[in-house]
Amino acid sequence: MKEIVDIGIGSLALGFLLMIIPIAGFIYFKVKIVKETVIALIRMVIQLSLVAFYLEYIFAWNNAWVNVIWVCVMILVGAFTTIKRAGLTYRFFILPFAISGFISILILDAFFLGFVIHLDYVFDARYFIPISGMVLGNALNHNIVGISNYFGRLAKEQDLYYFLLVNGDSRKNSLAPFIRSAIKSGLNPLIATMSVIGLISLPGMMTGQILGGSSPMVAIKYQILIMLAIFVGCSINLMLSILLANRFAFDSFGRIKANLFKK
Amino acid sequence: MIKCEKINLSFPKQFICKDLSFEVFAGESICFSGPSGKGKSSLLKVLMGFITPQSGNIQIDGLELNSDTIAAIRNKMIWLPQNSNLPVDSANELSDLLQMNAKQVERFQQFQDQLGVRECGDDKSFAEISGGQKQRIVLAACLSLDRSIILLDEPVSALDDYSIDLLFATLNSLPNKTIVSTSHNKKWIDYCNRTIEL
Known part of the structure; x- marks a missing residue:
């Protein structure tokens, strides 16, 4: 196996020079996202550096409890981020979204790491953390889209919800069109990605493995598995998030609670 | 039968009613009347459990309105909202949303006939028809x-005299409502x- 070529700090800094092009474009077109872009870049560097630092220790330690706590922290951050980006209030949604994240990761890690890859030690940091992270990262993006669609439409089209609540035959059915729309909007981008993967995009994990010296065949098998895990994880997470959030978002008369949304 | 006793309802900036009591017997028709903004629609929402009054008791067909009975009570009702400004594009979409069975779809078409909007319901999207036509299609669905x-x-807020007469004829054809x-x-x-009077 070939050794991967390390990137020096100087080369890394050179990479940042490329950012001059989009930022110059933003300034030229007067798009007010320069500040946000710079802040996001700085955050990315700090967060990834910290992660690299932590992961060095976590991989060396490889303790099941530490690894599980690490993944739980990722789940919680994901839940907080979803709530914030969807414009919802923390007190109603943190519990359902955290539980959905936890259950989806539990099912996926148990299935893929335990039954499919047959790891002797399921909590092995080298597999458990990156695979959980990849699933959670993708689930986060698609959850934000799906959840924003769901509660956004419910807020905007409450007349339809209340109309169906009386004229339909159950609360479940009156929510059905909103749930269908949320699931479609959340998962459609992922279906589109899956259908063109390999044609117009080479996914990060596969590229990383090939750069790391794995054979393309091994990398592809891992990539197929991870895409399956991502799709299943996103689907479970989104559907569970909606179902569990419904228990907190409505009162006992089926009315949408007034303070679900941040002012 | 609907029985309301001593309903007190007000909002922070609007008084609706104090100690309002009334009964509506099976087969009877009543109308809350009064100027706009007096809370007529709010009283309908009270009967559907969308608004909880500050005090008072409501019984519908022998069931006291509360969170345990609300689903059963709503299943006895249909509701035509004001303006019918629903985000729905066609009569077909409406019947899908209400998960109508074959018999209900047949009745939906019959009521569209009776209310004079069958052609609109069959051929046109709701964007192409008037508010009054849309309201009658929604009523036919209900x-x-x-x-x-x-x-x-x-x-009848969006209906002309002829359409109002069609509505009366349709409602008269329904016994014991x-x-x-x-x-x-x-x-x-x-x-009615x-x-x-409010």
Whole structure:
């Protein structure tokens, strides 16, 4: 196996020079996202550096409890981020979204790491953390889209919800069109990605493995598995998030609670 | 039968009613009447459990309205909202949303015929028809569910005299329906058995 070529700090800094092009474009077109872009870049560097630092220790330690706590922290951050980006209030949604994240990761890690890859030690940091992270990262993006669609439409089209609540035959059915729309909007981008993967995009994990010296065949098998895990994880997470959030978002008369949304 | 006792309802900036009591017997039609903004629609929402009054008791067909009975009570009702400004594009979409069975779809078409909007319902999207036509299609959909209590919020506000007559004829063809409505239209008020002025 070939050794991967390390990137020096100087080369890394050179990479940042490329950012001059989009930022110059933003300034030229007067798009007010320069500040946000710079802040996001700085955050990315700090967060990834910290992660690299932590992961060095976590991989060396490889303790099941530490690894599980690490993944739980990722789940919680994901839940907080979803709530914030969807414009919802923390007190109603943190519990359902955290539980959905936890259950989806539990099912996926148990299935893929335990039954499919047959790891002797399921909590092995080298597999458990990156695979959980990849699933959670993708689930986060698609959850934000799906959840924003769901509660956004419910807020905007409450007349339809209340109309169906009386004229339909159950609360479940009156929510059905909103749930269908949320699931479609959340998962459609992922279906589109899956259908063109390999044609117009080479996914990060596969590229990383090939750069790391794995054979393309091994990398592809891992990539197929991870895409399956991502799709299943996103689907479970989104559907569970909606179902569990419904228990907190409505009162006992089926009315949408007034303070679900941040002012 | 609908029985309301000593209903007190007000919002932070609006008083609706104090100690309002009334009964609506099976087969009777009543109308909440009064100027705009007096809370006529709010009273219908009280009957559907969308608004909880500060105090008072409500019984519908022997069931006291509370969170345990609300699903059963709503299943006895149909509701035509004011303006019918629903985000729905066609009669077909409406029947899908209401998960109508074959018999209900047949009745939906019959009621569209009776209300004079069958052609609109069959061929046109809701963007192409008037507010009054859309309201009648929505009403036809609700009536096809064949429930005993009919709640109508401003049912004739967008209708001309001819369409109002079609509506009367349609409602007259339905035996033993209890109708609770809101309106300040004289023709509609005259049609109802009783009026409660707000």
